[in-house]
Amino acid sequence: MTNIVRNHSLSNAEVQRYSRQLILSDFGVHAQERLKDSSALIIGCGGLGSPAALYLASSGLGRLGLVDHDEVDMSNLHRQIIHRESTVGKTKVESAQLTCSQINSSLKIDTYNLLLTSENILDIVKHYDVILDCTDNVITRYLINDACVLSHKPLISASVIRFEGQLTVWNYLEKNGPCYRCLYPQAPPAETVSTCSDVGVLGPVCGTLGSLQALEAIKLLTKIGDVLCNRMLLVDGLSMSFRTIKLRHRQPTCAVCGTNPSIVDRPAPPPAGQCTNDQPCRKNVLSRRERVTAIDLSHSSPSFIIDVRPEHELEIGRFEDSFHLPMDRLLYNTNDEQLRTELRSNIENNHQIVIVCRRGNDSQIAVRRLKELLSDIDNIDEKLKDLEGGFQAWHTDIDPTFPLY
Template identity: 85%
Template sequence: MTKHIRNHSLSNDEVQRYSRQLILSEFGVHAQERLKDSSALIIGCGGLGSPAALYLASSGLGRLGLVDHDNVDISNLHRQIIHRETTIGKTKVESAQITCSQINSSLKIDTYNQLLTYENIMPIVKQYDVILDCTDNVITRYLINDACVLCQKPLVSASVIRLEGQLSVWNYIEKHGPCYRCLYPQAPPEETVSTCSDVGVLGPVCGTLGSLQALEAIKIVTKIGDVLSNRMLLVDGLSMNFRTIKLRNRQTTCAVCGTNPTIINQPSPPPMNQCSNDQPCRKNLLNRNERITANDLSKSNLSSFIIDVRPEHELNIAQFDNSFHLPMDRLLYKNDDEQLRNELRTNIENNQQIIIVCRRGNDSQLAVRRLKELLSDFDNIDEKIKDLEGGFQAWHTDVDSTFPLY
């Protein structure tokens, strides 16, 4: 009888499971073995982390770490495809673990139901071969980037917003690739940062970028192909345009990976008001006397003029009766100040308070600042004009639960 010779450590079940990968000339048995012996950490089990986790779990990865401190909400399901209606209310890491285990029962899965900080991130990151930043928070990117540089781990990072996305691999030492701080040394001001929770995202855009993150992670640990280091992929889902741009090399002046780094032993802490993926920051840009709570507004006997600064398409969801629509784009960029002053004049003069409202109470604070400049010659404008703290979300929570929450 002729005996077959096995030149690999894969079981018969594994050969059958991954047969379509094994017959790829660029991949093969040895790449599958490297994948089996490798580990990946996914930070953020949301729109990006969902497809990334699903593909890594099904690919034959040996160990998968999942980090998130949020719970599954019904508003997640259109883009966070690893979760189900049956797991609403569960932690996202538990929900993701259930789905991944159903795909591949032999996969070792570690879950971290916690908010990453500069105090706990290093012991977690150093355990894994490749890190995937699947968060929706630009401030947290600096924390993750610094930890990856200090632990000498490659970082596959993506971001999505509306119908657009971008992808790159940071700190890829084999190519002497740059880290995130090499291109963006400092975090931007809090009020300039938007997330998909603030401005929206179409689900398949998350799926596209998250799947590509999984692909880059597989290429890194199996050592195949040309890893997306020193380059960035830009995706426009509306026009279906994909283009890759070159990035500058690692910078000697970088605070974490440069010649004389100032961040040496631990990643720099993010601002104290760091936000989670699906619970965006409530910004505090105004003084207490420049704001009014939903409860106080509902009980106020003063005549009020409501200015709604949301985009026009959000008005179709819900709005206050007799409110004046003044979208932020017009207020900040249109340069029709005199016409706007004339449109507002009568209502400002005839009402005792001017209330600025938006979805969450962030844009409305910027609008208060701008309107105070624009209307500075109106009597008592500083006392009259106020931001509705927490916006329509606070109105739903504290005053009228029938007002749609979105």
């Protein structure tokens, strides 16, 4: 009888499971073995982390780390496809681990139900071969980037918003690739940053970019193909266009990977007032006397209410008889006099004008702008208030039947 020679360490079950990958001419058995011996860390088990985790778990990866500090909410399910209605209320890492283990029971899964900080991130990142940034927070990106540079780890980063996304690989040392700080040295002010939680995102856009993150991780770990380094992929879901732009190379002046770095022992802490989580940050632009709570508004005499949300959000719910003034018109209006005329009589004839938005962030900026626009009206500083916490606070404190979104 002729003997069969095995030149690999894969079991019969693994060969059967990954047979469609093994017969790929550019992948094959040796790439599958590399994947089996490799590890990846996914930071953020949300819209991007969900498809990335599912594909890495099913691909034959040996070890998968999952980091998140949040719990599954019903509002997550349209885009965070690793979670189920049955896991609402569970931690996201627990929910993600459950799904991944059902796909591949031999996968080693580590879970970290915590908020990453400059003190703990290095101890986690050092255990993995590649890191996937699947978060929705700019400040966290700096933290993860710094940790990857200090730990000499490649970072696969994606972001999505509305119908668009982008993807690149930072700190890929084999090509002397740049890090995130090489292109964006300083974090932007908190009030200038929007997330998909603030402005929305279509679920399949997350699925597309998260899947591509998994693809880049597999390419990088198995040493096949051309890693997306020194380039950035831009995806527009509405026009279904994909284009790649060149990025500048590693910068000698970079604070973390440059010639004389200032960030050397641990990642830089976030700027004061900036949060390193994917929860919507509460902005504090106004003083306490310029704000009114939902409880105070419900008990006060009728006020003139200005709603600064986009028009399509009015269909979800609104205050009766409120005046609609979308933020775009308020901030970028080319005819201030026309807007002043529309507002003046209501401003002058009401003792309190309350500006409302979804969460109480845009409304604060609107108050500042309206005070500039209507500075000639008596007592304008005392009259203009924003509703602290916006419609979410109204839902929580006053009327739970008002749709929470």
